[in-house]
Amino acid sequence: MATSRGGSNLHWRNSNPATDSIRGGSAQRGIRGGRGSRGGRGGRGGGNASTPKRDPPPEPDIVAHPLGELLQTIRISDLSLEAIKTSKPTDITDLKYVASYNWMEGDAPTIMIPGKPPAWTPLKQPLRLKEDAGTYFRDPNGAQYPRYPAEPAVQAILNSNPTFPTSEIDIFACGSTMGNLLRFVRASSKAFRFSVEVVGKTVFFVRKENSPKEVIENIHGFGHSFPEAYTTWEEDTKGSSSHQRIVQYNFGGLVCVMRFECDGYLRDGTNQVDQKLSSSATSDENDNIIVQALKNTSVSHVFSTTDESLSIKTGGNEVHQQSIFDLKTRSGKYKRDIDMSDFLPVLWLKQIPNFIIAYHDGAGLFRDIRVQDIRNDLRVWGQEHKDDIQQLAVLLNKITKIATEDTRGLLEVYCAGHDLEVRRQHGDGVHSLPHSLRAEWEGMSDEAEESDDSLGATNGHGRSNFSYGDEDENDSSDEDKDFTACSADTCGYCGTCSY
Template sequence: MASTTIVQITRFDLEKLQAPTAASITDVKELASYNWIKAVTPTIAVPGSPALWSPPRGPCKVKKDSGLIYIAQNAARHPDSPLEPLFRALYIADPSFDIRAVDVLTDRNNIRKLLSFVDGATSGKPLEAFTIEIEMAKNTAIFCCSETKMHEYIGPGEFRGFGHEFEKAFGGLKFIVRHETDGYTVEDAALSKALASMTLSPRDETFFVKPPGSKMNIKRQGQLVPRDSTLEIKTRASHRPLVISEVASQIWVSQTPKIVRAYHTKGLFTEPRVEDVTAEIKAWESRNQRNLKKLAALIKEIRNVVQDCGGKAVVRYNPFGAKLVVKKVEDGKKALPEDLYAKWEEDEGDSQSTSEQNTGK
């Protein structure tokens, strides 16, 4: 993949970018969702469903994390096009969705990494090197995270914790943000029973769809869960209390309203509870306006630079240089299958009845 450096951005340069008067996430709407199904061929269930939050009563002993752990599940399961399942799910949920109205399409983690760059050393944790591949489709910037490791295997003799076993108009831009949801809660008993009874087994092939030209299978199954019922699960040793500021950026980007802070002593968890942190995240947004304005300005700048350089680039951060380097890409594979690029070419009012979906904001 031939590339040429076109722009370098330091934290000092952020001060010179034109920032919005306010930076907040508004008009949030869940667009679509999906689950990965274990199968030989990459297969998703649309809309699928996150797990229903139903913890055991009282203390619970959990074994330590082990086995295969996904770091970048979409890339690991579908390396040809990690973003394809987002689009497949989206157009199943809304065949007439106008993708041309979207300014930025990205995974949550890309926004968090850029915010960490803006934040600098104030987060208390050094920022590791990262790469974001960016492709322009008309006026939509597609951000695709480039992970060096997509999964890892935790052997029986290793200890990594217990977390895996326990389980918007921003700055004048319109985003679709894909993110993983740990679970959901329901207060309606009938809805809870109905959703909990749904299965995600790949055995029943009655409602399978295979989009033309795609290497994916799609199973029409599940039910879209309202965003206001979703939650994020965080596990911690009891002697290390988790404060909201440590996870606020993650929850803010996806606008997840609830959190579970699950504490354990050597794997013995006390009974956790669900907390609504909407007000706390809004307060965090207000306190962090300076950095969030810089983040909005940075994303706009990156988008404009990529547009001006031909529509394909990579953004790299190296901690030794403490700067973002934007490189123009002369070749390299496309982010999406060819049929999905046609969505940017459709006339106003056209509707599409093909197959697609994911969680967007």
């Protein structure tokens, strides 16, 4: 449990060099010129200590977006039996940073590579914040670039490391898709669906909402206004709206690449900027300075309405994995600590080592803020949930096997109850990457395989028994298709139509 130090409004637990260096922070919030929006962070929010006030996510709309042919139904009971027989390791090992990028504000979809998370810069004195107000998308990547939501992550990887060994990667996923699968094996899942595509030797899991413009309804609390006040986009990343991080690790006999949004990072002592309030200003004047700065900060996310290609710029710098954190806010008026069992599973998947929980008085004043090193908590959670983790490993292996054995390699995972269904994508399907980028990822896999004389002949996709079918038919240019009739009711969320 956190303990207070020297009467500060910040509470600390499990101190480490990263957290011990942030006792101060920038109180002069007027220096935040160029601060970007922080939309899309639906996982934080306000509410009471146990249940955030937020509408549940909508059910997948299978009328507007029909399901394809059913290939296999997977039940938790089946996974339990197979988990007993398997010897696949249940630990996450060989964790490494791969790449990162920031989404930039503006009408045209633009990322900065490698970017950098916003820095934790707590107020020295608590200030009453305004409740969240704005538009927040469920899937920031899909909202920013609906045409190919996975493209920015792949571009970040290949731009950061042109010789990245794509042939070694079994799964390319995000925190949402992997989190849904983990919740499924723990029998606590809500309805979800996501796209699956085989590219080279890699199975891509791509998040799929009913629409890329789907927003989080009825937001209450301070889960967006708090990070606006307590974290800062630094000079080299001004104009950013979110930071996306990509890591790689081994799990269940598979090499997995995981992309997730990072809430911020803890600066070390050498980089800490300690901005103090002017000694000539009164307390009220200082509060007015901060309030005005916060008023000038927008926390809505801008939806990209253009059909432009993704723009890439260079900026920022890589941040060590041990410095990043996840952030949540809760009401503290009921004097109940947050239930970490709600968050540890996904934090374990993302391997985020630090967690900040900020409690407010019910009206936006935060006096209890705890910066925690949760690495030991993640280890304990993994040990206590070995059965669930083993079943997740079995499930991932089953999905990848089904996908790689399918003749087209364009599938989707759908779950609306106790069973999980693996289906072919309806109609022509939707690719996760543009043709040129798919070819580059596949080509790098092919080059790796061609250097191994022990392998048999492949079909150009890095697999001896795999093809997309008629590639020209399924990947023709937009000029060959008529998208003008699409509407809100008929659009299949292809990402390329006029709607």
